[in-house]
Every structure is written in C-alpha cells, then in structure tokens.
Amino acid sequence: MTVTGQAPQARTETMRGFTRSYAAPSMLTGKLALWSVPICPLIIGLQPAEKMAVSERIEKDAKAVGAPEQVQQSCKPNVIVAFxxxxxxxxxxxxxxxxxxxxxxxxxxxxxxxxxxxxxxxxx
Structure with a gap:
C-alpha cells in the first residue's frame, strides 16, 4: 500500500483554491469575510472517532489562519460538515x-x- 500526502504549501494552495471556488467577497469590503467568533463544527454522517478527527482538523486549520479559538467544552455549532x-x-x-x-x-x-x-x- 502506498499513501501519498501533500506538503504543507500544496495543502495551503488546495485550501485557498477550495475557498475561492465557494466564497464570494463581501459586497461591503470586497474581501472575504473573517470569523469573528470561535468555530464550532458539527460533523454528520461519520463514526464518533472519525467525527472527532474531522472536527479537530477543522479547529486546527481555523487556528492556523487566525480564527478565534474555541475555549468552551461545548458550543453551539456554526459550521456543519455532512458526509x-x-x-x-x-x-x-x-x-x-x-x-x-x-x-x-x-x-x-x-x-x-x-x-x-x-x-x-x-x-x-
């Protein structure tokens, strides 16, 4: 079995391309909106361990781009990812x-x- 990963720079470009394909600039500023509250993901359609892995990855990537960090154990979901x-x-x-x-x-x-x-x- 061969597993091929992406270098961090390639992954960053993949995420930027994905964002550009979905997001539109704000009509007020002409820029992409920034998160002003901590991200609280809700993952649907996976097993508990997989949900945790996806949620942790989203939170890690959000932190890496400067989104506010979630400090509470439980939160109200504001990002939904469905499989x-x-x-x-x-x-x-x-x-x-x-x-x-x-x-x-x-x-x-x-x-x-x-x-x-x-x-x-x-x-x-």
Missing part, C-alpha cells in the same frame, strides 16, 4: 424539506444549490 453517500440527494432534500432554513443558512441564492464531492486527505 453522505449521495451528497446531491442530501442537499436537494434539505432544500425541498427545509427551504426557509436553507435560505437562511446558505444565503439568498438564485438557481439550484449543489453539493460538491471534495477529496482532500485528512493527514495531520
């Missing part, structure tokens, strides 16, 4: 069954909402 065998089906169901919530969470969207399959190693 599903069919992500498009999941997103379609969320939009169909909970449109008002989806509109609040995902913003004022025109056109269809799409889930993306992202393949990114979870190496530490």
């Amino acid at each position: 599903a065998p069919n992500p498009q089906e999941l997103m379609t169901k969320i939009v169909e069954d909970h449109w008002n919530l989806a509109r609040t969470v995902f913003g004022d969207i025109d056109g269809p909402m799409h889930a993306r399959i992202v393949r990114c190693p979870l190496s530490k």
Whole structure:
C-alpha cells in the first residue's frame, strides 16, 4: 500500500483554491469575510472517532489562519460538515424539506444549490 500526502504549501494552495471556488467577497469590503467568533463544527454522517478527527482538523486549520479559538467544552455549532453517500440527494432534500432554513443558512441564492464531492486527505 502506498499513501501519498501533500506538503504543507500544496495543502495551503488546495485550501485557498477550495475557498475561492465557494466564497464570494463581501459586497461591503470586497474581501472575504473573517470569523469573528470561535468555530464550532458539527460533523454528520461519520463514526464518533472519525467525527472527532474531522472536527479537530477543522479547529486546527481555523487556528492556523487566525480564527478565534474555541475555549468552551461545548458550543453551539456554526459550521456543519455532512458526509453522505449521495451528497446531491442530501442537499436537494434539505432544500425541498427545509427551504426557509436553507435560505437562511446558505444565503439568498438564485438557481439550484449543489453539493460538491471534495477529496482532500485528512493527514495531520
């Protein structure tokens, strides 16, 4: 078995590209928004140990880019990461069954909402 990882610089470029593909600059400042509160991830669709690994990775990466650090043991989730065998089906169901919530969470969207399959190693 061969496992191939990414150098930190390559991983940083991957994250920047991913962010640029999803995020739009603020209409007020023309810049990407920054987190002003600690990130509290909610991971759905994985086993407990996998959820913990993903959550820790998100918190580690958030800290590395200067986001405020979560100091409380429990917090109110403000980032949701869902793993599903069919992500498009999941997103379609969320939009169909909970449109008002989806509109609040995902913003004022025109056109269809799409889930993306992202393949990114979870190496530490």
